[in-house]
Amino acid sequence: MMNMTGKPVSDSRTVQTRLVLPPDTNHLNTIFGGKVLAYIDEMAALSAMKHAGGVVVTASIDSVHFRSSAKVGDLLTLESFVTYTGKTSMEVYVKVEVEHVATGDRTLTTESFLTMVAVDSDGDPKDVVPVLPESKEEIELYESARVRRLNRKR
Template identity: 40%
Template sequence: MPKKSKSCRESFVTMTEMVLPNDTNTLNNLMGGRLMHWMDIVSAIAAQRHSNRIVVTASVDNISFSKPIQLGNVVTLTAFVTRSFNSSMEVYIEVTAEDVPSGKKIESNRAFFTFVAVDQIGRPIDVPEVSPETELEQELYEGALRRRQLRLVLGKRMNPEDAVELKSIFKMD
């Protein structure tokens, strides 16, 4: 029986937090660990929404902290599943920060998290396929296989020679 397919929109999640003093470092900027915690939550909700299953974090791609988020900013995190494989799902997260009094918004972070859907005893379980609809969703969907292969190669779970999608980027034979 073929796997059911769901649109990216069905997994879309938005989460909003305010940066309070307990969330900041001595420079009054949001601590990176607190932001990663929020990113893990919002992306887990997206993965659960897509799979209708319990999910566990399998990997986190590069999170770079390009612009600091300041005390008092309102942080909006958006996440959705870009592609699913057998039991795993790649989730894309965007983080924006807003200084409400001035109305100034900045894009602060982007990342990809990978989750695995599991049954009640923790065994991986199949998830629905993803059907991208928008141009952004299609672009992220197409790049997901390369990102997956890169994660597997870096995690020593795939030989570089077997990473066909990565080889195509570098025109390797």
């Protein structure tokens, strides 16, 4: 739902679960970091497209932190949402958790922030509406986004 003042973060929230399969892993049977990055980029695009109501491109992937690994048979749950908006750009937070099916234990495996830019049919940047944070986590990420944005511009 779009209004003149903006869109709530919840409109862009996207959650997806994936099974780690043998072709996704390295010689240690843990998922390739590049595979996780591809999932993260896709999730960020989905959230940004929901917010922008159209096509987006990736401008940057920054502050990727791999905290733990996932092995064959584990489940990866990815969650993403728009945390901050500029004129044409959106910062998107993506969190990845691993669930060990045998134990049910869940662990944060990866966190990342990406910048996505809305584009029109000619590939030119187009304006996006502001994002409206609602929950405590969303407000904290929104307020800290200005610092991350300044760091990106350096």
